[in-house]
Amino acid sequence: MSRTRSVRRALATGAVALAAVSLQPAGASAAPAPVPTPIVGGVRAAQGEFPWMVRLSMGCGGTLLTQQVVLTAAHCVGASGNNTSITATAGVVDLNSSSAIKVRSTKIYRAPGYNGSGKDWALIKLAQPINLPTLKIAETKQYDNGTFTVAGWGATREGGGQQRYLMKANVPFVSDADCQAAYSGDIIPNEEICAGRLDVGGVDTCQGDSGGPMFRRDDTGAWIQVGITSWGIGCARPDYPGVYTEVSTFASAIKSAAATL
Template identity: 70%
Template structure:
């Protein structure tokens, strides 16, 4: 089924929207790479990577953020997290979200935890397209931020995906941050899979269409899809949004195309 990646969204959507958004935001509150086998949060053993996924090294992606509602995100600014619209409940004052940063192990005593103060959901968001949101934090997190793409120049090639979500379709939240690489999928191929559920120009697809096996999954909603720019710096090109199951052949992951909304995101951030 088409699924977003955050709990609680389904009840607020029409049947058609519900069908398309059942994946990156997990019904139990989690999302990571379906292609890699991580131990659950209660386990103490080290995760055993499978095809396409490995555990990220401490400090490898210092901009990564885990959100307490069961989504991911990235530091857009030191006091602002960029995530998915379907991860939040509208806009306004909100002190209910805790952002965890600075670690790959969610149990680490070094984890930085900061509460939210405000949320801004993409104006006009209705469950299809425009899947971005900003979360204002109570204080800055002293970690590097992730620049977002302002043009489509980097909407090609291979991308990195990372998160603490489910390691398999229907699985639960993971303790360790996992990473994998997925290739760009053109709009025509993605439309073959999803028809008019896809919003070309607002969404970008990535994954191994023919064989599947590597993907984001429930609980990874809102996390970044990124690559290196010409200077070797990481640049965010997508936001984990939705898809058909997790890592299924024939169905690539669908991500918010960040460059489409870069100016809107910048304006919104300046007003938080």
């Protein structure tokens, strides 16, 4: 099984057709049937619970790294450079709310060397700051364990539609060894981190959640981002945990790039 046959968790919309829309790519071997449970297996987030969450107009999620820079997945965006085509929606859990803050992009910075395998992070500079709290990122592997929270407006079942309301769910850490076994050695352990209910499935990120955060509490009780929703086979299938960009690996590069935007 090659990485190119793994389903990315973004949408293919307009000119930004960056993710597979087929849940069973051509030539892939048969996989277990999807688990049609209601992010999958999650519940609605409360207004203001995760104030740094951002919905991006190409069909991805993101977080406010700073009040003017959004952290998302590389596979959600095009090449680095000036770009005014993306709208970031923030400040609400209901995307139809009249209180939503909408700001256009001005620049994209995609991880150097990104080619579809690993290094799945990118930054989007906004035309103006959004006066909301930001989410700090993990700079060491200290928090790359335990139970994580994921959030997004993506599908609540494999092949389902995008959501109006922000959803959240908890997913347990899956070791590199177990994730490698699940994906036949397709994981990049020093760049990716896995999470999910390995044997039973039922809870996971899904299409449209790409670029959103996987996070947990740090030693002070504050939220800290440890992952960026990247890819997986289907959504919430047993034996196929979600695969996330390991933020701590790229923290220094992310912060340095943000300072140049």
